[in-house]
Amino acid sequence: MLQGTYVALITPFKNGSIDWTALEDLIQFHLDNGTTGILLLGTTAETSALASDEKDALLRFALKKIDGKLPVIIGTGTNNLHQTLASTQKAKELGADYALVITPYYIKPTQKGMLEYFGIIASKIDIPIVIYNVPGRTGVNITAATTVELAKTYPNIVGIKDASGNLVQVTQIVRDAPENFSVMCGEDALNLPLIAIGAKGTISVTANVAPKLMSEHIATCLKGDFITAAKQHQYLARLNEMMFIETNPIPAKEALAMMGKITLAFRSPMCPLMENNRALLKQCLQDYKLI
Numbered sequence: 001m002l003q004g005t006y007v008a009l010i011t012p013f014k015n016g017s018i019d020w021t022a023l024e025d026l027i028q029f030h031l032d033n034g035t036t037g038i039l040l041l042g043t044t045a046e047t048s049a050l051a052s053d054e055k056d057a058l059l060r061f062a063l064k065k066i067d068g069k070l071p072v073i074i075g076t077g078t079n080n081l082h083q084t085l086a087s088t089q090k091a092k093e094l095g096a097d098y099a100l101v102i103t104p105y106y107i108k109p110t111q112k113g114m115l116e117y118f119g120i121i122a123s124k125i126d127i128p129i130v131i132y133n134v135p136g137r138t139g140v141n142i143t144a145a146t147t148v149e150l151a152k153t154y155p156n157i158v159g160i161k162d163a164s165g166n167l168v169q170v171t172q173i174v175r176d177a178p179e180n181f182s183v184m185c186g187e188d189a190l191n192l193p194l195i196a197i198g199a200k201g202t203i204s205v206t207a208n209v210a211p212k213l214m215s216e217h218i219a220t221c222l223k224g225d226f227i228t229a230a231k232q233h234q235y236l237a238r239l240n241e242m243m244f245i246e247t248n249p250i251p252a253k254e255a256l257a258m259m260g261k262i263t264l265a266f267r268s269p270m271c272p273l274m275e276n277n278r279a280l281l282k283q284c285l286q287d288y289k290l291i
Contacts, residue, residue: 002098002130002159002182003200004036005218006073007207008044010249010256011058013265018058022262026208027065029261034215035207038066041075042100043137044205044249049267059094073203077102077132081117085124092127100130100161100203105138111146122154129156134163134186144172151177161186161203167193174198188214188240192233195221205243206236209255209290213239242284245277254281258291 007030012022030038040062041047041055050058059074066072074096076087088099101121103114122129131150135141141164150157162170163186173183174197183199185191188206195201201222207214217232243251250266254273257264258281264272273281285291 001180001200002128002184003222005034005201005207005211005215006037006039006184006203007035007211007214008039008042008203008205009062010208010253010262011045011047011050012253012256012262013267014263018054019263019265020061023058023062024065026256026261027062030207030211031066031069033211034219035070035211036201036215036218037071037073037097038062039073039075039100039203042073042132042203043075043134044208044252045075046249046267046270047075049270056090059091063094063096071097073098073100073130075100075102075132077104079104079107081120084121088121088125088127088129092125096127098128098130098158099125100132102132102134103138103140103142105140108140111143114140114142114146115149118150118157119154122150122157126156128158129154130158130182130184131160132163132186133160136163141166141169144169144176147173148176151181158182159184159200162194162199163187165190167197170194170199171197188243189237191218192221192226192229195229196226205248205252206240208249208252209243209259209285210236210239210288213288238284239288242281245281246273251277251281254278255285255290258282258285260291 012019074091076099091099159182185194185202220229256262
């Protein structure tokens with residue numbers, strides 16, 4: 001079952017290209033610090049800024065480095081069905097454990113449209129599929145009823161990364177979906193509450209900078225030790241907040257640069273933090289003894 005702490009890995013750049021040395025080091029960072037699995041080409045990876053040949057090269061490089069030591073999710077969703085099918089098929093061919101398929105952004109499809117869209121993908125590509133619901137980015141929410149219907153109809157739709165912030169909706173999914181369907185939290189500030197109502201883990205931004213802290217926290221939640229988990233949750237709250245002080249993945253990349261793990265580089269329209277926010281982030285990292 002899909003569960004535990006997955007990191008939504010950033011993409012390091014240097015001199016206009018992917019920084020392969022930094023990428024290898026980041027993967028090792030997670031192998032060494034208890035991260036359960038890795039998401040490649042998610043939102044945090046600046047995937048929309050990568051060309052097709054760069055995506056292919058990144059996947060091949062990362063999968064070779066990971067070498068089966070951790071399960072891998074590959075983000076394959078777009079707002080174009082044919083492109084999503086092609087990307088999902090490629091993920092299967094490369095040996096990904098899961099494909100993360102976002103709800104089609106910008107288009108704002110109806111629930112009926114999303115039933116059809118995800119149904120076509122699940123029917124045509126035999127790979128475990130994780131729905132990605134992030135209304136703040138896409139402009140559309142996939143409801144609990146639609147999610148549950150997809151989970152019951154298509155056995156290879158095995159989970160959802162939920163970044164809706166809607167605990168009522170998540171409760172309904174956990175209650176009504178098949179027992180082996182996994183809800184994964186997509187918003188670090190809600191990791192504990194979602195696991196408390198039945199989620200199986202997180203796909204985390206904060207894990208980029210604090211993988212050990214995050215993996216320990218999620219493991220504690222999954223054990224059901226919510227007294228200890230609440231203390232961990234409170235301790236992580238400020239760091240989680242800092243990771244979204246500006247648009248993700250800007251703060252995560254700034255933090256990793258301060259930690260000496262990457263060169264600070266973005267692709268426009270992503271850009272460095274404002275100076276006042278950089279000072280706040282630096283103080284936070286110092287307080288957590290990350291720098």
